[in-house]
Amino acid sequence: MIEDVLMHIDRLTVKYHHYTAVDRVSFSVKAGDFIAIAGENGSGKTSLIKAILGLTHAAEGVVNKHVSGPIGYLPQNTVVQDRAFPASVEEVVSMGLLATKSFPRRFGRADRERVRESLIRLNVANLAKKRFGLLSGGQQQRVLLARALVANPYILILDEPTSALDQAMRKRFMDILQSLNQAGVTILLITHDIGGIGEYVNRVIYMERRILFDGSFTAFCEQAELSPYIHTHAMRHKGEDEAS
Amino acid sequence: MTWLELLRAAFTYGFMWRALIVGVSIALSSAFIGSFLVLKRFSMIGHGLSHVAFAAVAIGLFFDQAPLLITLPMVVLTAVLVLKLNESADVHGDAAIGLAAAFSMALGTTLASIGGGFNLDLYSYLFGSILTIKMLDLWLAIGLSLIVLVTVFLFFEDLFTMTFDESFAQVSGIRTKRLNTLLAVLTGLVIVIGIRAIGTLLISSLIIFPTVIAMQFSKGFKATILIAVISSVIIVFVGLIGSFLFDLPSGSAIVLLNGIVFFFVYVYHRLIKR
Numbered sequence: 001m002i003e004d005v006l007m008h009i010d011r012l013t014v015k016y017h018h019y020t021a022v023d024r025v026s027f028s029v030k031a032g033d034f035i036a037i038a039g040e041n042g043s044g045k046t047s048l049i050k051a052i053l054g055l056t057h058a059a060e061g062v063v064n065k066h067v068s069g070p071i072g073y074l075p076q077n078t079v080v081q082d083r084a085f086p087a088s089v090e091e092v093v094s095m096g097l098l099a100t101k102s103f104p105r106r107f108g109r110a111d112r113e114r115v116r117e118s119l120i121r122l123n124v125a126n127l128a129k130k131r132f133g134l135l136s137g138g139q140q141q142r143v144l145l146a147r148a149l150v151a152n153p154y155i156l157i158l159d160e161p162t163s164a165l166d167q168a169m170r171k172r173f174m175d176i177l178q179s180l181n182q183a184g185v186t187i188l189l190i191t192h193d194i195g196g197i198g199e200y201v202n203r204v205i206y207m208e209r210r211i212l213f214d215g216s217f218t219a220f221c222e223q224a225e226l227s228p229y230i231h232t233h234a235m236r237h238k239g240e241d242e243a244s
Numbered sequence: 245m246t247w248l249e250l251l252r253a254a255f256t257y258g259f260m261w262r263a264l265i266v267g268v269s270i271a272l273s274s275a276f277i278g279s280f281l282v283l284k285r286f287s288m289i290g291h292g293l294s295h296v297a298f299a300a301v302a303i304g305l306f307f308d309q310a311p312l313l314i315t316l317p318m319v320v321l322t323a324v325l326v327l328k329l330n331e332s333a334d335v336h337g338d339a340a341i342g343l344a345a346a347f348s349m350a351l352g353t354t355l356a357s358i359g360g361g362f363n364l365d366l367y368s369y370l371f372g373s374i375l376t377i378k379m380l381d382l383w384l385a386i387g388l389s390l391i392v393l394v395t396v397f398l399f400f401e402d403l404f405t406m407t408f409d410e411s412f413a414q415v416s417g418i419r420t421k422r423l424n425t426l427l428a429v430l431t432g433l434v435i436v437i438g439i440r441a442i443g444t445l446l447i448s449s450l451i452i453f454p455t456v457i458a459m460q461f462s463k464g465f466k467a468t469i470l471i472a473v474i475s476s477v478i479i480v481f482v483g484l485i486g487s488f489l490f491d492l493p494s495g496s497a498i499v500l501l502n503g504i505v506f507f508f509v510y511v512y513h514r515l516i517k518r
Contacts, residue, residue, distance in 0.1 A: 050411075053414075053415050054414075054415075055411055055414050055415065071415065073411075073412060073415045075409060075411045075412055082283075084459060085283055085408065086283075086458075086459050086462050086463060086464060086465055086467070086468040087404075087408055087464065087465050088463050088464035088465070091404070091464055091465050091466070092408070095401075095404075095405045095408065095409070095412065095413075095416070096416075098401060098402070098405055098413075098416040098417070098418065099415070099416040099417050101401075103398075104397075104398045104399070105401040105402060106401070107401070129463065129464075130463060131463040131464075147412075
C-alpha cells in the first residue's frame with residue numbers, strides 16, 4: 001500500500017529569545033495516522049504545533065504541506081471559556097467554516113446545513129441553540145470538535161484535548177476520536193499525559209525539545225530510559241482502567 | 245407649562261433634533277463595537293481614550309481651534325499606540341491605558357488652569373450638553389458612525405471569531421493583529437462621536453452598559469448585539485429627552501438611565517427569574 005504523506009516537518013526549530021523550545025524536530029504525517037505527541041509540561045509540544053500551524057515563527061526548518069485545504073484545530077484551554085460569553089453552540093461551530101470563506105466572510109444556507117451535520121456527527125445537535133459557556137466540559141469539547149471538523153479538514157490537530165476532562169469523559173472523547181480516525185480522519189494530538197490515550201493511537205512521538213522516541217505505544221512503554229515519564233503517566237492510567 | 249407641552253416644545257427646537265440624531269448615531273455605533281470590546285475585555289481602552297479626548301478638547305480650546313478636529317486624530321493615534329505598546333510585551337495593556345489616561349488628564353487640567361477662561365466650555369465637553377451640538381458635530385457623528393457600522397458589518401464574522409478564540413481565528417486565516425488595530429481605531433471613532441452629547445468622561449460607559457444589559461438575556465452573539473443596539477437607542481433617546489425636561493447634563497442623564505436599567509435587568513435575571 002502506498003502511504004500518502006500529508007505533511008513533512010523538517011528540522012523545525014522554535015526559539016524564544018535565547019531559549020530553544022523546539023530543537024530540530026523532523027517527522028512525517030501520513031494519511032490515516034493517529035499520532036500522539038507526548039512529553040512533560042514545557043517540553044515544547046505546544047510550540048511545535050503552533051509553529052506547524054503558523055501561529056509561532058519558526059527560527060529554522062520548514063513544514064511541507066503536501067495537501068492543500070483547511071486544518072481542523074482544537075486549541076488548548078478553550079474548555080474553560082468565559083461562562084458569560086454569549087455565543088450559541090451553532091455560532092461556535094460555524095467559526096470552523098471561516099477558513100473556507102473569502103472577504104467579506106458570510107454564511108449561507110448551505111453553511112448552516114454543514115454546521116447542523118457536524119453537530120449531528122458529534123451527537124450534540126440538541127445543544128445547537130444553547131449558550132456554549134454553560135455546557136459541561138465534555139459537551140464543550142464535543143462542540144469544539146464539531147467546529148474543527150465542519151470544514152472537512154485533511155488533518156485534525158488537537159492540543160491537550162482531554163486535560164480538563166475526568167477519566168470517564170476522557171474515555172468517551174477518545175472513543176469519538178477513534179471512530180473518526182477509523183472513518184479516515186488523520187489526527188495529531190498533543191498530550192502531557194499519555195495515560196488512557198496511548199491505546200488509541202498508532203504512533204507515539206515523545207519529545208523533550210527534541211524527539212526522543214517515535215514508534216508504537218507498545219514499543220514506547222518498553223523504553224527503559226523514559227521509565228520515569230512512562231511510570232508516572234502511561235502505567236498509572238493503565239492501572240486505573242483495569243481497576244474500573 | 246405642563247410636561248407634555250414641554251415635550252412638544254422640545255421637538256420644535258433645532259438643537260433637540262440635532263441632539264437626537266447624534267445620540268442615535270452614538271447609541272448604534274457604541275453598542276455595535278461595545279459587544280466586541282466588553283467580551284474581549286478591552287472595555288478599558290474606551291475609558292482610557294475618553295481621557296485622551298479630554299486632553300485633546302483642552303488643547304483645542306486652549307489654541308482656540310475646533311476641539312473635535314484635534315480630538316479625532318489624537319484619539320485614533322493613541323488607540324493604535326496603546327495597542328502597539330501592549331503588543332511589544334514591555335508594558336501590559338491595562339498599564340498602557342492607565343499611563344495614557346493619567347497623562348492626558350494631567351495635560352487637560354494643566355491647560356485648563358493656564359487658560360482660565362474656558363472652564364465652562366470644558367465642563368460641557370466633560371459631561372455632554374445638547375445645547376452645544378452644531379451642524380459640524382452632526383455631520384461628523386453621522387459620517388463616523390456610518391464608517392463604524394459598515395466596517396463592523398464587513399468584518400463581523402472575523403471580529404466574532406477573534407473575540408471568542410484568537411488562536412483559532414489565526415489558524416482560520418484571520419490577521420488578528422490588523423483586526424485588533426482596526427478595533428482600536430473604531431473605538432477611537434466612537435469616543436469622538438460621543439464627546440458632544442455624552443461627554444469625554446462618560447462616553448466609555450455607553451460602550452459597556454448596552455452589552456452588559458444584553459448579556460443578561462441572550463444565548464447567542466448576534467442576538468446580544470441586537471438587544472444591545474435596541475436598548476442603547478431607546479435609553480439614549482429617553483435620556484436626551486429627560487436631560488431637556490429636567491435641565492440635566494445629557495451624558496449624566498443617559499448614563500444614570502443605563503445604570504438604572506442594568507440594575508433592574510440584573511436583579512430580575514439573578515433573583516426573580518432563577
